[in-house]
Amino acid sequence: MxxxxxxxxxxxxxxxxxxxxxxxxxxxxxxxxxxxxxxxxxxxxxxxxxxxxxxxxxxxxxxxxxxxxxxxxxxxxxxxxxxxxxxxxxxxxxxxxxxxxxxxxxxxxQLDSAGRGFSYRMDGPLDLRMDDRLPVTAAEIVNSLPERELADLIFRYGEERNSRRIARCIVRRRGRMRIGTTAELAETVRRAGAGPFPEKTLSRVFQALRMKVNDxxxxxxxxxxxxxxxxxxxxxxxxxxxxxxxxxxxxxxxxxxxxxxxxxxxxxxxxxxxxxxxxxxxxxxxxxxxxxxxxxxxxxxxxxxxxxx
Ligand SMILES: C[S@@+](CC[C@H](N)C(=O)[O-])C[C@H]1O[C@@H](n2cnc3c(N)ncnc32)[C@H](O)[C@@H]1O
Missing domain, CATH: 3.40.50.150 (Vaccinia Virus protein VP39)
Incomplete structure (x- = not known):
C-alpha cells in the first residue's frame, strides 16, 4: 500500500x-x-x-x-x-x-478497513478497537449497556440530541436479535428516524462508541x-x-x-x-x-x- x-x-x-x-x-x-x-x-x-x-x-x-x-x-x-x-x-x-x-x-x-468496524459506510464486525488487545468491542457495548446509559453515552460523546430515541430503538432491536455488524447498527439508527441529517447522526453514534471503546x-x-x-x-x-x-x-x-x-x-x-x-x-x-x-x-x-x- x-x-x-x-x-x-x-x-x-x-x-x-x-x-x-x-x-x-x-x-x-x-x-x-x-x-x-x-x-x-x-x-x-x-x-x-x-x-x-x-x-x-x-x-x-x-x-x-x-x-x-x-x-x-x-x-x-x-x-x-x-x-x-x-x-x-x-x-x-x-x-x-x-x-x-x-x-x-x-x-x-483504520476508517477504510471494513474488518475493523470504524465506518458505518462499510459493512463489517462492530469492533472499533484501535488495539485488538482492548477488552471490549463496540458490539458488546451496544448489546449490553442499559438503555439509559446507552442514551447518555450517545448524548455526551456523540453530542447527538436524539440519543434517547436512538437508544430505545437499539434496545428494541437487540431484544429480537444481536446487533453484530456496522450495517445492522446503521440500519437501526436510520430506522430511529432521528433528525433530518441521518449521515451526521450516524457519524455521531459511531464517534460516541469509538470514544467509549478506546477510552x-x-x-x-x-x-x-x-x-x-x-x-x-x-x-x-x-x-x-x-x-x-x-x-x-x-x-x-x-x-x-x-x-x-x-x-x-x-x-x-x-x-x-x-x-x-x-x-x-x-x-x-x-x-x-x-x-x-x-x-x-x-x-x-x-x-x-x-x-x-
Ligand atoms: C489521525 S491518525 C495519525 C496520522 C499520522 N499523523 C500520520 O501522519 O499518518 C491517529 C492515530 O493515533 C492513534 N491513536 C489514537 N489514540 C491513541 C492512543 N491513546 N495512544 C496511541 N495511539 C493512539 C490511532 O491508532 C491512529 O493511528
Whole structure:
C-alpha cells in the first residue's frame, strides 16, 4: 500500500512550524498512524535530530517502521498508548523532548478497513478497537449497556440530541436479535428516524462508541499530563483535534484553570505559553484536496521554563 493511501497527514507545514525549535532536538509523535507527520519531522531535522513514535495500533507501527527505515536509529518506534507516553519514551531511552505532536482520532487506514468496524459506510464486525488487545468491542457495548446509559453515552460523546430515541430503538432491536455488524447498527439508527441529517447522526453514534471503546477522553487527559512531564522547558506541544469535545479539552489543558480560586490569591504561574490564540485550521485548498482535513483544529503551546513566561 502506498503512503498517501494509508493516511494523508493534515496541516503538515503548520505542524513543523509550531513544533520544531532546534534541528538537533528530540521530537515525539504520539500518534504515528502512517508515519506521514513523523517523516516530515525527520526530514526537517539535522543528522543529530531524533524521533520517538508511538501508536496503539500494531499495524500503524509496522507500516511506519518500514516507511522510516532509512532513518535508522534516529527513528525509534513503539506500540503503546499515549496515556503512558513518558514511561514509553523512557523505556525507549528518551528522558525528555523538545516537541510532542498528537494528531488525534483515527487514520484513513483504520476508517477504510471494513474488518475493523470504524465506518458505518462499510459493512463489517462492530469492533472499533484501535488495539485488538482492548477488552471490549463496540458490539458488546451496544448489546449490553442499559438503555439509559446507552442514551447518555450517545448524548455526551456523540453530542447527538436524539440519543434517547436512538437508544430505545437499539434496545428494541437487540431484544429480537444481536446487533453484530456496522450495517445492522446503521440500519437501526436510520430506522430511529432521528433528525433530518441521518449521515451526521450516524457519524455521531459511531464517534460516541469509538470514544467509549478506546477510552479516548481518559487517554487524552492522561496523555497531555504525560506529555507535560516529558517536555523540556521551552519544548513545544502541538495537538490536532477533530471534534469540539477534544478541542475544548486541549484548549482547557493549555490555558489552565479558567478562574483561579479564590480571587484575592495570586494566579498560579502559567505552565504553558499559548502559541495559537485561535485554533489553526486547514486552508480551503487543503480541505479540497484532502476532505478528511476539514474538521482539523491545531493548537500549540510552549512549556514555560519555571512556571513563569
Ligand atoms: C489521525 S491518525 C495519525 C496520522 C499520522 N499523523 C500520520 O501522519 O499518518 C491517529 C492515530 O493515533 C492513534 N491513536 C489514537 N489514540 C491513541 C492512543 N491513546 N495512544 C496511541 N495511539 C493512539 C490511532 O491508532 C491512529 O493511528
Amino acid at each position: 502506498n503512503e498517501s493511501a494509508y493516511h494523508e497527514p493534515v496541516l503538515v507545514r503548520e505542524v513543523l512550524d509550531h513544533l520544531i525549535t532546534t534541528d538537533s532536538g528530540v521530537y515525539v509523535d504520539a500518534t504515528l498512524g502512517g508515519g506521514g507527520h513523523a517523516e516530515a519531522v525527520l526530514g526537517r531535522l539535522g543528522p543529530k535530530g531524533r524521533l520517538f513514535g508511538l501508536d496503539r495500533d500494531a499495524e500503524a507501527v509496522s507500516f511506519s517502521r518500514s516507511r522510516l527505515a532509512s532513518y535508522g536509529s534516529r527513528a525509534v518506534l513503539s506500540q503503546g498508548e499515549f496515556a503512558s507516553l513518558d514511561s514509553a519514551a523512557a523505556s525507549a531511552g528518551f528522558s525528555g523532548a523538545d516537541g510532542i505532536l498528537f494528531d488525534l482520532g483515527v487514520s484513513s487506514r 479516548e477522553p481518559g487517554q487524552l487527559a492522561a496523555g497531555l499530563d504525560s506529555a507535560e512531564r516529558l517536555l523540556r522547558p521551552g519544548g513545544r506541544l502541538v495537538v490536532i483535534s477533530y471534534h469540539s469535545l477534544e478541542d475544548r479539552a486541549v484548549k482547557r489543558f493549555i490555558r489552565g484553570p479558567e478562574s483561579p480560586a479564590p480571587r484575592w490569591a495570586p494566579a498560579p504561574p502559567a505552565r504553558f505559553r499559548v502559541l495559537t490564540r485561535r485554533a489553526v485550521m486547514p486552508s480551503t485548498e487543503e480541505c479540497e484536496t484532502n476532505p478528511r482535513s476539514r474538521s482539523a483544529r491545531l493548537r500549540a503551546a510552549e512549556k514555560t521554563s519555571d512556571g513563569k513566561i
